[in-house]
Amino acid sequence: MKLLTRKAEQWLKEFNITSDEGFWFEQFSASYPSKLEAALDYITALDDTS
Template sequence: MDSIDKLLAELQTEYKEVQPQQQQSKSVVAKSFISSSPKSASLMDNLLAEVKANFAQEDAAIELKRQQEVEQERIRQEQFKAKQLEALKVQAKEWLAKVDPLSSEGLWFERFAESYSSKLEAAIEYLRSNE
């Protein structure tokens, strides 16, 4: 048992000697990292700023594209409505030409049209409401 105790004591002594050396080497590495840190921090800040700028630029490009798509859709909708209105004007003119002004429908329409600036406008509104 005495030899085991000696061996254990030797191992403990060696371990205690190795441990301070490891701590010293860690502190040397930490000091070298800290001393080079201002340069690397500046480099990291520059990289971070560049990445942020790239993301901001991409976001701006995406937003611009989205706005352009919205504007194009609005223009398409306006063109579609204009075509519908033109088709409705043609139908209204045809309807006005066919309606008998002395019929019940014709008399009703005369009264209905009084609140509009023109009979065509009234006929368009009348046909729109019957769709």
């Protein structure tokens, strides 16, 4: 879980809020207690589809 958390933290630092993905993530993360929790779910979902 630590690796996944670090991956999510890194993704949050690097993602472009003005991109389509960034705009979508802003909307997606609004229903989560924190952006980190939303990023964890998002990263997990992306990994599951690989």
